[in-house]
Amino acid sequence: MEIVHKVAGLIDDKKGLDIRALDVRGISPITDYLILASAETVKQTKALADHVMKELKSENSLICRHLDGYENGEWIILDYFDFLVHLFTPQKRELYDLDHLYGGVNVISRHD
Numbered sequence: 001m002e003i004v005h006k007v008a009g010l011i012d013d014k015k016g017l018d019i020r021a022l023d024v025r026g027i028s029p030i031t032d033y034l035i036l037a038s039a040e041t042v043k044q045t046k047a048l049a050d051h052v053m054k055e056l057k058s059e060n061s062l063i064c065r066h067l068d069g070y071e072n073g074e075w076i077i078l079d080y081f082d083f084l085v086h087l088f089t090p091q092k093r094e095l096y097d098l099d100h101l102y103g104g105v106n107v108i109s110r111h112d
Contacts, residue, residue, distance in 0.1 A: 004021045004035060006056075007021070008021050010056075014044075016037040018037065018093075019035070020099065021033060021107070023107075036086045038090050042089060049087055052078060052085060064078045064079065065079045065081055073089075074092045
């Protein structure tokens with residue numbers, strides 16, 4: 001779980017918005033944790049994704065297993081197996097509303 005807090009901090013360092021790390025163990029069949037964050041622009045979602053991938057690779061030797069949505073940039077997903085990072089523009093975050101979908105789970109880190 002320490003790495004989840006680290007990722008939330010990395011996003012916070014680059015001015016990500018409304019950062020939430022959710023414990024979805026026992027609920028999600030694909031991962032243990034979700035880290036959700038917003039960015040004001042597509043350029044910023046890409047910058048956040050680049051920063052997280054670079055820092056996790058250099059400091060923790062973690063490689064993103066799958067990257068989705070980077071080209072469009074409105075909803076980028078970084079798959080690190082044990083945790084997924086979701087980076088949204090505000091419009092896409094509101095549209096897909098994962099915060100509400102997983103509203104009953106334990107929030108382990110929150111940066112508003």
